[in-house]
Amino acid sequence: MFKVKDHYYNKAKDEKYLARSIYKLEEIDQRFKVLKSGDFVVDLGYFPGSWAQYTGPKVGPQGRVFGIDIQPINKKLQLPNATLFEKDIFELKGPEDLGSERAFDVVLSDMAPSTTGIKTVDQARSLDLVESVFNLLPILLRPGGNFVIKVFESQDAQNFLKNQKSRFNEVHYLRPKSTRSVSKEFFVIAKGFKA
Numbered sequence: 595m596f597k598v599k600d601h602y603y604n605k606a607k608d609e610k611y612l613a614r615s616i617y618k619l620e621e622i623d624q625r626f627k628v629l630k631s632g633d634f635v636v637d638l639g640y641f642p643g644s645w646a647q648y649t650g651p652k653v654g655p656q657g658r659v660f661g662i663d664i665q666p667i668n669k670k671l672q673l674p675n676a677t678l679f680e681k682d683i684f685e686l687k688g689p690e691d692l693g694s695e696r697a698f699d700v701v702l703s704d705m706a707p708s709t710t711g712i713k714t715v716d717q718a719r720s721l722d723l724v725e726s727v728f729n730l731l732p733i734l735l736r737p738g739g740n741f742v743i744k745v746f747e748s749q750d751a752q753n754f755l756k757n758q759k760s761r762f763n764e765v766h767y768l769r770p771k772s773t774r775s776v777s778k779e780f781f782v783i784a785k786g787f788k789a
């Protein structure tokens with residue numbers, strides 16, 4: 595059993611972040627430099643909003659964050675350069691649906707499907723979601739843009755990811771230090787999208 599209120603939970607609370615997931619994106623960005631000032635970023639499955647809390651200041655006043663989640667909008671998340679939407683990402687037809695006149699510089703996805711506790715079902719649901727996000731990239735991500743996505747470990751996921759590598763200049767895998775020890779998740783960090 596993991597301790598629910600662990601070190602990163604307490605740290606996030608002390609630092610007024612909405613979730614402990616902030617430290618995963620922070621580590622990813624420090625290591626792989628996915629975000630920069632002025633970027634337009636779409637944050638898929640943003641709720642409650644700790645990734646947006648990290649991304650908003652990082653992209654600064656010239657940049658923008660567009661957060662989408664199926665959950666009702668989190669009113670506690672107030673950022674001057676972020677816009678939030680209550681929406682299923684599969685309803686998205688393009689950046690213009692979110693009021694962006696151009697494709698995004700960065701696509702972030704920390705989405706997770708609801709889990710059943712049955713390993714094979716959960717792995718398959720997770721992979722469906724991951725595959726669907728990869729399929730959306732041509733309409734969301736600009737050529738040369740960066741992409742971060744959470745994936746649940748499975749052989750099928752590994753096989754799928756191997757086939758996606760050629761769509762980017764570089765692809766990295768990372769299990770951030772703040773990931774709970776029981777979790778099977780890792781992140782794919784893909785840079786330089788080849789449209």
Ligand SMILES: C[S@@+](CC[C@H](N)C(=O)[O-])C[C@H]1O[C@@H](n2cnc3c(N)ncnc32)[C@H](O)[C@@H]1O
Nearest residue numbers: 615639641642643644645663664682683704705
């Ligand atoms: C782990 S949470 C994200 C935490 C967030 N990155 C943060 O730092 O606060 C995953 C989110 O994905 C959302 N999600 C799952 N499927 C989705 C879908 N099809 N469209 C939009 N959001 C979805 C869930 O509602 C959930 O809020």
